[in-house]
Amino acid sequence: MAPAISSSDGPLDSRSVPPLGMTGEQFHQAATSVIDEIEIYYRGLASRPVLPSISPGYLRKLLPSEAPANGEAWQDIGRDIERAIMPGITHWQSPKYMAFFPASSTYPGILGEMWSAALTAPAFNWICSPAVTELETIVLDWLAKILGLPDVFLSHGEGGGVIQGSASEAVVTVMVAARERFVRHQTKREGITDIEEAEDRSCEIRSKLVALGSDQAHSSTKKAAMIAGTRFRSIPTVRENEFALTGSQLRQTIEELCSKGLHPYYLTVSIGTTNTCAVDDFKSIAAVARDYPDIWIHCDAAYAGAALVLPEYHYLAKHMELVDSFDMNMHKWLLTNFDASCLYVQKRKHLTDALSITPAYLKNQFTDSGLVTDYRDWQIPLGRRFRSLKIWFVLRTWGIEGLRQHIKHHLRLGDLFADLIRSREDLFSTLTSPKFALTVFTVKPRRSQSAIPNDQTNGHDPRPYQDQHLPVVPDVSNEELQLANDLTKQVYTAIDEKQEFFLTASVVGGVYAIRVVSANPLAEEKYIRQVFELLVATTEATLSGKQ
Incomplete structure (x- = not known):
């Protein structure tokens, strides 16, 4: 039994640091100072070297080997941003940054992150903070309409959108759903009803599954296959086709795999590959997809998907009726701070069937009613941040x-x-x-x-x-x-x-x-x-x- 604490031992609360780290007045002063410094940073970005000139391990030489025994004043902490952190920053927001793809940051996005931090909630189900779930559903429907995506991706039907941390995370998520969908379909076709027999057969089927992507598809497809525990095969593309994946290349690969007793179950197609922004040949791929309906097709439009805000690119969005899922990153080209990867599925049941587990401590009347969305069942982690706030701020600021x-x-x-x-x-x-x-x-x-x-x-x-x-x-x-x-x-x-x-x-x-x-x-x-x-x-x- 823990010893009782009497009033004679002194005040119950003897903490030297305020509960929130600062008093309200101190926070206002510190936050004002930080905002001023951020504005000065952005104003002078072009004059800073875009790349750091340091050697690996530089920061360890600048910081103590142990955490401070007693708290430090914010003024001392804040000064270390310029002294210790800035020398090791690659300035992705610099106009001289023209590498990889962009990672957007804007003032409305920053304000959204501030409010998200202030309202911190792990938001794994609706009751954790209803606004977190409901705003996400609303803004992702807004975005789907802006991009011209088919109505099957809207929340009022069987589909819907969910914010993931990155396009790579989205690929892993839908690949797991694709794997489990294929296994369910196959065991059903075989008429297996016994639970133990179905589990054993499912393991056998998984051992024969193959995920596909072109040699220009993002490396996250191969990594996701490693995580999902399945094979991966890369489909060669050629320069004569602008390195786009075509239906004939896909069909040849599928037929070769099937002849070996393997089962292709997943394919990544792309709007804007990393190397050259190639766009795959959706028309010819659709013809192949009709012959292999069990293959889950995911469209990775992480960067170039932002261009679908323009009506002249909506012809690409119309092709998305072909795919089971579609993902684009607002945090790349669409003015929203990292992380804001927007994943859409035609049938959300495929995600929840693969990812939903509800232990007793997560049960509640709202989830049990079936009238609310619990986004924990649409992703691999349990907890999630209030990421829709910054998207909401951005969409309302720019229109x-x-x-x-x-x-x-x-x-x-x-x-x-x-x-x-x-x-x-x-x-x-x-x-x-x-x-x-x-x-x-x-x-x-x-x-x-x-x-x-x-x-x-x-x-x-x-x-x-x-x-x-x-x-x-x-x-x-x-x-x-x-x-x-x-x-x-x-x-x-x-x-x-x-x-x-x-x-x-x-x-x-x-x-x-x-x-x-x-x-x-x-x-x-x-x-x-x-x-x-x-x-x-x-x-x-x-x-x-x-x-």
Whole structure:
């Protein structure tokens, strides 16, 4: 039995630090100071080096080896942001950040995160905070309508949306649902009703399952298959098809697997692959899908899905009737702070059948009534944050028209950069058609001849409009390809070492290429022109060195 505490031992509450870490007045002063510093940070972002100039382990040298024995004043804590943290930050919001894909941050998003933190609730079921669940349902319906998704993804039917932490998390979630759906269907077809026999047979079936994705699909598909405990097969794509997955490639792979006694059960298709923003051939894939209805098809539109806010891209959304699930990240290109990955399913029952477990301590009258949504059954974790607040703030701040202007701005910047690259076809060659503000290009050796004649008037592709979507596939030898790869890598490495702009490189179809995408909220034309000038100067210097 614990000893009793008498009043003679002193006051019951003898804590030296206020219950919330500060008094209300201290919090107001500290928060005001932080907001001022954040605004100054954003205002001066372009003047900061976009990449840190530190070595691994730098922070351990700046911080004590143990936590403080007694609490410190906020003024001392706050000063360490600039002293210790900023030297190790890659500034993703900088207009000179043109690597990977963007990770948006905006003031309304920040305010949403502040309120989410203030109202902290793990929100694993409706009763934990009804507003957390209900706002999520509402704003995801709003977004589905903005993107032009088919009505089957709206919450008033059998489908609906749920906010995940990332597109990778979404892939794992739906792959588990796909696995269990396939197993249920197969055991039902076999007429197995005994529980123990069904469990044994289910394990046998799972051992034969294969998840699929093209060689351009995000690596999260392969990782998800590892987590789900199934095989994974990558389907090769070709440059002649802009590295898009086609129905014929898919059918060939499925037939080969089935001939070996394996069962394809899941496929990732893409609107905007990571390397080149390729868009898979949904029409031909749909023809294959009709012959294999047990394969769950998931569309990964993590970055490029944001472009569906524009009516001219709604033709892509119409193809989504093909897929069982669709995911896009508002935190990439749509002005919302990380994390806000929006996953939609046609039939939410497939998620809840695979992921719902309700121990006694989670039971409540509202869940039992079946009249509320418990998003814990739509995801792998139990708890979840109030992420819909920031989406709500963003959608209300920009409105649909503001979102469209935002995307159009970056598409124009992407077109500008692509035109600049084409204007120097003596130096550069685009690997694939520029898409969704992304341009992927290579450096040309001096002796290499252009596959597209130079348009002396501007940088636009001079081919007929109907042919401009086709990739230029130069007839080059392995020696020439290796020379181009070496040159491109040298140019990229030289720019990376300068740390003035942050770009990324990749190898696509054996070709080493540089990727440039300027799509964060602070992107501007002048930085597009600056990075192009840097590329030209660096390339000319590299080529001179090679001579």
